[in-house]
Amino acid sequence: MFGISTLGWVHTLGSLPAIPLAIYMFARYGKIMPRSWSGLFYLITMLIGSITVFFISDAPASLGIGGLTTFLLIAGYAIGYTSALGRAGIYLEPIFLASQPF
Numbered sequence: 001m002f003g004i005s006t007l008g009w010v011h012t013l014g015s016l017p018a019i020p021l022a023i024y025m026f027a028r029y030g031k032i033m034p035r036s037w038s039g040l041f042y043l044i045t046m047l048i049g050s051i052t053v054f055f056i057s058d059a060p061a062s063l064g065i066g067g068l069t070t071f072l073l074i075a076g077y078a079i080g081y082t083s084a085l086g087r088a089g090i091y092l093e094p095i096f097l098a099s100q101p102f
Helices: 006-015 018-028 037-056 060-081 088-098
Strands: none
Touching (some): 006 037, 018 037, 037 060, 060 088
């Protein structure tokens, strides 16, 4: 249907909710809130999109963007659970989570 594979549909429809979720969190909180229900759903949908791109894309740029997105998501969510960076973590968390190259 429409020349898109089943995995392509999973990639597209799985990652699509991340856009309205990000808009909602920016409007309500001014940033991505990783420890909220919308933040968790945002993480899941972004990971669906960033991981499935490795299986459907042939372009090196897409693989790079998918890898960078996955790295920033994991780093942004993990940074809130570590105290190694001190106060810098407070500033790095929203930067990592808001700089997804979608």
